[in-house]
Amino acid sequence: MASKGKLKRVYLLTKTSLGSGFKITPVNLEVIIKHAYLCIIYDLLAPVMQDAIALTSFGFMDVFGDLQKHLEVLRESLKGCELYNVILPRNANFNKIAARILSHIVDKMD
């Protein structure tokens, strides 16, 4: 069932057109933070930017404060997590990658 959990691991998926293999490497917190910050702008804010401006202008929300708070919450929530970068080749075989990631998770947990 879909359920909540305690965040322990983050695997940032990065596509590359170079090579055919995939690898999992530890990554810096700032890389994850930058990604999550830009992603919220691209995916959540940008499509409704006019609404965001209007709602901010009329005092229903504060986009600048929200982005700042978004960063703070991300930093807190990712504290103590294991952070990895997964470099995926184009036409990746996700069954193989899933098996590798699963064994990686299980190794770390059990």
Added chain:
Amino acid sequence: MYIFEEVYPFLENLGIKIKILYKSPPVKPANEILEHYYFDGKVMLSTAKKYAIEKDDEGNIVVYILHPRRANPPLELIFWDQLLKQNATFIHASGIVRKGDATIFPAWPESGKTSLLVALLKLDKSLMMLSDDYVILSASGDAYPYPRLFAVYSYHTSLFLDYFKKRPLDLFRLKMAHILKKFNIPYSRLQKLSILQNHYGYLGHKYFEIGWQAKGN
């Protein structure tokens, strides 16, 4: 795309109160900004997107849907703002839960969030799905699912074979979109099949034999 029936009780469970009313509030437009946003000191009205918003006396956000079919209020933006007030935020990622530990896979669109999630769930039946597209992270380190529908693109067709066996037209539509994309022909209306609930139930949980707890746990 989020799921109305699941999102509202879920947000309430997080202490976020948003009322959705299918009627027009009394608005006397005084200030105008951008295109078609009016504000009378209490209520903001968007005549283009057919919604209005106000804060009630208890500080709850009230969203008025002015036209059930044509209204397009930025609800996820409002949810996000409310989540931040509860020290939580969205992250664009898929995720799984194993023995109470959450693992998330943030990525840009078309990077493999859904493909990896489906492959993991098929591989290990003890894994629980956290989310396909958006995860809610709290400052205390809890990860909550956010009920959005699966976004299915042409490159996902092999993941949902039994669905497309029964819906060949949907498969045709996505394959056409794939061909059009190759020739740089506008294809946006064809490219995405975001609703699978008729066949699999919300969030594809019948497909993965997983359940859904709108009230959290």
